[in-house]
Amino acid sequence: MFIRNAWYAGAWGHELGTGNMLSRKLLGESVLFFRKSDGTVTALRDRCSHRFAPLSIGRREGDCVRCMYHGLVFDAQGKCIEEPGRKGVSQNTDVRHYPTVERYKLVWIWMGDPARADPDLIPDCHFQDDPAWASDPRYIHYDADYRLILDNLLDFSHLTFVHENTLGGSKKIAEIRPKIEQTPEGVKMTRWYLNEPCVAPYLDGFATFDGPVDRWHVYSLSTLGNVFVMDSGSAPAGTGAPEGHRVPEAMQFVATQIATPEDETHTHFFWTYAHNFRIEDAEFTRMLGDRILAGFLEDKFFIEKQQEMIKEGGAEGMAFILADNGLALGRRLIEQEIAKETASAES
Numbered sequence: 001m002f003i004r005n006a007w008y009a010g011a012w013g014h015e016l017g018t019g020n021m022l023s024r025k026l027l028g029e030s031v032l033f034f035r036k037s038d039g040t041v042t043a044l045r046d047r048c049s050h051r052f053a054p055l056s057i058g059r060r061e062g063d064c065v066r067c068m069y070h071g072l073v074f075d076a077q078g079k080c081i082e083e084p085g086r087k088g089v090s091q092n093t094d095v096r097h098y099p100t101v102e103r104y105k106l107v108w109i110w111m112g113d114p115a116r117a118d119p120d121l122i123p124d125c126h127f128q129d130d131p132a133w134a135s136d137p138r139y140i141h142y143d144a145d146y147r148l149i150l151d152n153l154l155d156f157s158h159l160t161f162v163h164e165n166t167l168g169g170s171k172k173i174a175e176i177r178p179k180i181e182q183t184p185e186g187v188k189m190t191r192w193y194l195n196e197p198c199v200a201p202y203l204d205g206f207a208t209f210d211g212p213v214d215r216w217h218v219y220s221l222s223t224l225g226n227v228f229v230m231d232s233g234s235a236p237a238g239t240g241a242p243e244g245h246r247v248p249e250a251m252q253f254v255a256t257q258i259a260t261p262e263d264e265t266h267t268h269f270f271w272t273y274a275h276n277f278r279i280e281d282a283e284f285t286r287m288l289g290d291r292i293l294a295g296f297l298e299d300k301f302f303i304e305k306q307q308e309m310i311k312e313g314g315a316e317g318m319a320f321i322l323a324d325n326g327l328a329l330g331r332r333l334i335e336q337e338i339a340k341e342t343a344s345a346e347s
Helices: 146-153 156-162 282-313 322-346
Strands: 007-012 021-026 029-035 041-045 059-061 064-066 080-082 100-103 106-110 138-142 179-182 186-196 213-222 227-236 251-263 266-275
Touching: 007 021, 007 029, 007 251, 007 266, 021 251, 021 266, 041 100, 041 106, 138 282, 146 213, 146 251, 146 266, 146 282, 146 322, 156 282, 179 322, 186 322, 266 282
Parallel strands: none
Antiparallel strands: 007 106, 021 029, 029 041, 059 064, 100 106, 138 266, 179 186, 186 213, 213 227, 227 251, 251 266
């Protein structure tokens, strides 16, 4: 089960040229994306209404798509406008059209009630195209339930162990209890690691200062769309970072990580790692992204192994430990929203 009345990341804008089509399964449904001649993006159910042949193996004809099984043509709103051998078209031949918005370098899609698709509900990811920040759009496909990815993001104690030589590098991360808050959007967690001896391993060679470090992770999850935004960074110890004072040599980052379900056991993961220093250095941005990717692939290994164990024996009986407080809140909020949608649909 998924929350459907939410904006989900469906594709990076750069994945859609002027003539290509992109088929991607989202929330268990195959969706066809393409960019129209005016530059905007449309999304249709990737299934011909006639005999369910995928439209993605059809042919673009201007801003329309022709199914190459029996030749029906659909416009960018999913309306069937041509049926070979007939004047006009048969009834019930339209295909579903999904609301889309291109913003923050992403194509967002609404797969619930289209009347509720308010673009103002799209989570703030402006750091991805803010000229004061630089980032490199990335994508990972997981063979795992999206909720396992969110669990991972809402429990940073694993950085000490999974990411000992990459994103972590500190025993203190697993020992510190974060501040956990419920917000109108979902969950917020705050972690500070003060007077660390050095920067994290992934910043080796990139540091803008020497000596002890005050390091932080302040991260928020919007449970509508599974959008995780994290303010993180490292500043010279004792320079006031915990009080909000960021000295010029502080290294600041904003990570955006979005887990869009493909189906019950597979997930699309869209992410960036924006930085506000050396922003004109594209090679630095790429290298930083590669180092973050190395850490994310460590997560992917563990999460997919979890999924294998759940497939083998189910998820019942998982123990609860203190570090699970954040992820437990996230799970509960998602379950509540799904239950609310289900009740509304049944009434």
